[in-house]
Amino acid sequence: MLAPALASPAASADHTVAADPAVTRLVLTEFRNYQSLALNVAAQSVVLTGANGAGKTNVLEAISLLAPGRGLRRAKLADFARSQSAGDASALSGTARWAVAAELTKGIDTVRIGTGVEASQADEVGSEPSTERRVVRIDGQSARGPAALAEIAAVRWLTPQMDRLFVDGASHRRRFLDQITGGYDTNHAARISAYDRTLRQRSVLLRESHGNPDRTWLSALEETIAELGVAIAAARRDVVARLSAALADGGEVHPGAHLAVQGDVEGWLDGQPALAAEGKFRDALEAGRDQDAITGGAATGTHRSDLAVWQTAKDMPAHQCSTGEQKAILIAIVLADVRLLATTTGLAPVVLLDEVAAHLDEDRRDVLYDLVLGLGAQIWATGTDVKMFRGLEDRAQFLTVAAGTIT
Numbered sequence: 001m002l003a004p005a006l007a008s009p010a011a012s013a014d015h016t017v018a019a020d021p022a023v024t025r026l027v028l029t030e031f032r033n034y035q036s037l038a039l040n041v042a043a044q045s046v047v048l049t050g051a052n053g054a055g056k057t058n059v060l061e062a063i064s065l066l067a068p069g070r071g072l073r074r075a076k077l078a079d080f081a082r083s084q085s086a087g088d089a090s091a092l093s094g095t096a097r098w099a100v101a102a103e104l105t106k107g108i109d110t111v112r113i114g115t116g117v118e119a120s121q122a123d124e125v126g127s128e129p130s131t132e133r134r135v136v137r138i139d140g141q142s143a144r145g146p147a148a149l150a151e152i153a154a155v156r157w158l159t160p161q162m163d164r165l166f167v168d169g170a171s172h173r174r175r176f177l178d179q180i181t182g183g184y185d186t187n188h189a190a191r192i193s194a195y196d197r198t199l200r201q202r203s204v205l206l207r208e209s210h211g212n213p214d215r216t217w218l219s220a221l222e223e224t225i226a227e228l229g230v231a232i233a234a235a236r237r238d239v240v241a242r243l244s245a246a247l248a249d250g251g252e253v254h255p256g257a258h259l260a261v262q263g264d265v266e267g268w269l270d271g272q273p274a275l276a277a278e279g280k281f282r283d284a285l286e287a288g289r290d291q292d293a294i295t296g297g298a299a300t301g302t303h304r305s306d307l308a309v310w311q312t313a314k315d316m317p318a319h320q321c322s323t324g325e326q327k328a329i330l331i332a333i334v335l336a337d338v339r340l341l342a343t344t345t346g347l348a349p350v351v352l353l354d355e356v357a358a359h360l361d362e363d364r365r366d367v368l369y370d371l372v373l374g375l376g377a378q379i380w381a382t383g384t385d386v387k388m389f390r391g392l393e394d395r396a397q398f399l400t401v402a403a404g405t406i407t
């Protein structure tokens with residue numbers, strides 16, 4: 001029926017092995033409400049059930065940290081550290097340590113991943129206050145940073161917070177799109193960081209030079225911003241085009257949806273080469289200097305773009321669709337991404353489904369499970385009621401979460 005599970009060259013052993021990355025061991029130390037947890041599971045999907053506040057989403061969040069980025073809640077590093085009481089001193093002083101370690105099984109290989117915090121170097125006079133840095137180890141070796149995780153496995157998620165994606169501000173959708181784009185272009189996140197950093201340098205220069213900035217430096221910064229911005233815009237456009245095609249493919253199961261990136265820079269790439277778009281962006285930055293000096297930031301750029309989404313059948317902007325329709329569109333987009341990742345990289349991502357069952361009727365739930373499992377992906381699903389997961393019976397391991405323990 002749906003996209004076939006990808007055959008893996010790794011499946012050379014005489015028994016069948018799951019070729020797609022699956023989390024088979026998870027060790028949490030001082031992470032959220034877990035003082036210490038060691039969980040071993042098979043490469044099959046996992047269902048976590050338990051009462052509100054038991055620690056289900058925290059487990060998914062830990063797994064989301066096995067991919068680049070700040071995890072599914074976009075939390076600050078200090079928030080991951082277990083605090084025993086509100087206002088716990090160790091968390092507030094920034095000295096709290098936490099760690100997430102995991103084994104990812106890929107066919108017959110196992111990769112060990114560890115991530116947590118480490119204090120930064122000793123403070124220099126006048127430097128920023130001591131901050132903690134997230135460190136990543138892959139098979140015991142220090143990695144360059146979270147970005148190195150992109151080569152190991154992708155993790156995708158659907159959480160209740162995402163239900164507001166179409167009604168919240170553009171920044172949420174932009175981040176959502178950039179997260180997806182990073183799955184296909186491993187330089188995307190680094191480009192965005194460099195772009196944001198250069199934009200801040202330009203703002204400081206404009207603000208502090210009181211109308212008389214060093215023009216050579218300013219032009220150099222704008223040149224960099226334009227180059228990075230056009231690369232960011234091009235990557236977004238490319239992914240949106242591919243996602244739209246993937247969405248059109250899944251038409252019989254999902255409500256049709258189509259996507260577009262809306263932004264000046266993305267628009268300039270319409271039928272124009274990148275160099276021309278860079279020129280336009282540079283000109284716009286130059287023309288906006290006086291205004292930007294007053295308002296701060298920059299009036300033009302990829303930091304202002306938005307992901308526009310429509311429900312195809314009614315040609316209705318997603319934010320005007322009903323709650324249920326919005327949910328269906330969101331699931332369709334996430335599924336299209338999972339499918340596209342599986343086909344383009346050859347490996348399905350680990351898929352985290354936080355409380356999705358609660359908002360879907362049984363048929364829709366089963367379609368969702370079938371689609372994701374059909375791609376070979378390992379699902380980690382949570383819910384308060386085990387009955388919601390009947391469609392995963394015999395296809396998943398059922399675990400119970402209660403107050404920082406899992407059985």
Ligand SMILES: Nc1ncnc2c1ncn2[C@@H]1O[C@H](COP(=O)(O)OP(=O)(O)OP(=O)(O)O)[C@@H](O)[C@H]1O
Pocket residue numbers: 031032033034050051052053054055056057058059079080081082083084384
């Ligand atoms: N840094 C932290 N230190 C200690 N406890 C924390 C920390 N952050 C969150 N918690 C607590 O962890 C508990 C579990 O949170 P989690 O979001 O995983 O619950 P859940 O099982 O998903 O519940 P729900 O069904 O309501 O979504 C909560 O009581 C939360 O307040």
Ligand SMILES: [Mg+2]
Pocket residue numbers: 056057058354355382
């Ligand atoms: Mg939860």
